[in-house]
Amino acid sequence: MTSPAIQVRGLRRSYGSGATAYEAVRGVDLDVPAGTLTALLGTNGAGKTSTMEVVEGLCSPSAGEVRVLGLDPVAARDQVRRRTGTLLQTSGFSGDLTVDETLRMWAGTLTAPRPLAEVVDLLRLGHRADVAVRALSGGERRRLDLACALMGRPEVLLLDEPTTGLDPESRRDVWALVRSLRDAGTTVLLTTHYLEEAEALADRLEIMHAGRIVRSGTAAEVVAGHPSHIRLRTTSAPAWLDELPAGRGVITDGGRTTVETDALQETLTALLVRAGAEGLRLDDLEARHASLESVFLAIADGTHPATTTTTTPEPEAALR
């Protein structure tokens, strides 16, 4: 194993000082192995962008350490920038320049830029070359931004919400492009709040909440250990729901009952057999495996066990 392309240890980042101080990142550890794609997931305000900005070398951490390709992105800025490509959460271009001019300007800042035609083809910007940036659609502007990020043939790509504001088709295009770059050996760290995007692209997920990474691993690992759910509606929930095999608990909310289980098929079979025998009518019956979405929502609600602790949560440690 070579050392990871991106390594973050004990990262903290605070804004302001004194009584108004706010700690956006509260001790993040993160490894992105070379040639893999990691998605940093989280709700708005989870600390994704604050983490990314330190990895991008735009600012120093309040505490902790970041290494990109083994180098400190602030102290060794020149060396790191030559080998990384960054896409910020919000694009930053002068509206008065055309697409072609913007690309030429960006190329002019690089030591070894790709040929312009190649980048233009890659991002399908050819037909818009002479259009002023201010007249571009949000999706086109994002593609232009991505073109700049890729222009230096980066070994490490840092993408902060690359597909936000894109239509579904453009989003798929960006996914295909990012996947092909990863397959060609590029290391990618991207943030997103689209679970679908993370599942489609990432070798590894890191889920952030309130400044910490609360779950990490492959999509399967993140979901593992989370209960499946059986939802139903009955006039009165029978007591035996609690005693179903592999059941983990019953939650009643109004007329709606949710049974949590570690073995969906087993619990569901037992439930249906018993209900059939007793002639119990089950309305709106719904059985669902734990999904990334259910885990993510549990984290966002603060009901996930890892979100309620203040120390490094156990499940996370177990997955590492």
Add this chain to the structure above:
Amino acid sequence: MSTLPVVPRISVPRTLRLARWNAVLLTRNRLALTYAAALPLLPLALLLGGDRGDEALGAATIATTLTMALVFPVFYNVLSQFVTRRDELVLKRLRTGEARDAELLTALVLPGAVIAVVVALAAIPVAAAFGQDLPRNPLLYVVGVLACIALYAAFAFWTAAWTRNAEAAQLTSLPVILLAVGGQLSLALPEAAQRWAELTPGAALTGLVRVTWFGLDDGRTTSSLDLAATWGAAAPHLAVLVAWTVAAFALAARSLHWEPRV
């Protein structure tokens, strides 16, 4: 918050390429271009009205011309370009790339600096055409202009730090503009205030023009200094400019902000 490195390393080709695009952007903004390129040339017309060879008038006109060339193409232009690019996140985007901070800043200054230098040099033949002498100490004259460019560029970055957006620059630019024109206004001030007004960069520039171009000693209206005497007579004015430049760089380095103010 960022600080300027003490001795910034700069790639000259990259800085020039960036500066070229800043110049292109300047030409795409009619109003900014008028302010930056046309306005500084207007004061030269004052030479039309006076007697040919009137040295006091010549000195006042050249000083006004240079002040305009420093206030608009350098100070105000750099201020508004920096604030606009900052607010458009263009600077933040560029900082994720290979361009270094000092290169980005220098490239923002260069188009206006070139205009200021061109105006300063164009003033020589224009003044000669109106019967004025050629600069007595051209070297010191140019050094003074360059020092002022550095000074007003640094002031622009400092002012940008507390300028909320490009429109607000119309107001936030006033303190520095007052410092720049203070020298010319000093005669209108009460005597006690005049002594202080002479310590403004504007007054230092006026003094420098009088000495290095026209050989006018303090308070004189006719030329009395030869080339050798200009060095010593210019020294206090240069010292004032250098002190302001050092202070402006320190302020700018401490307050430089790359992200929009919230």
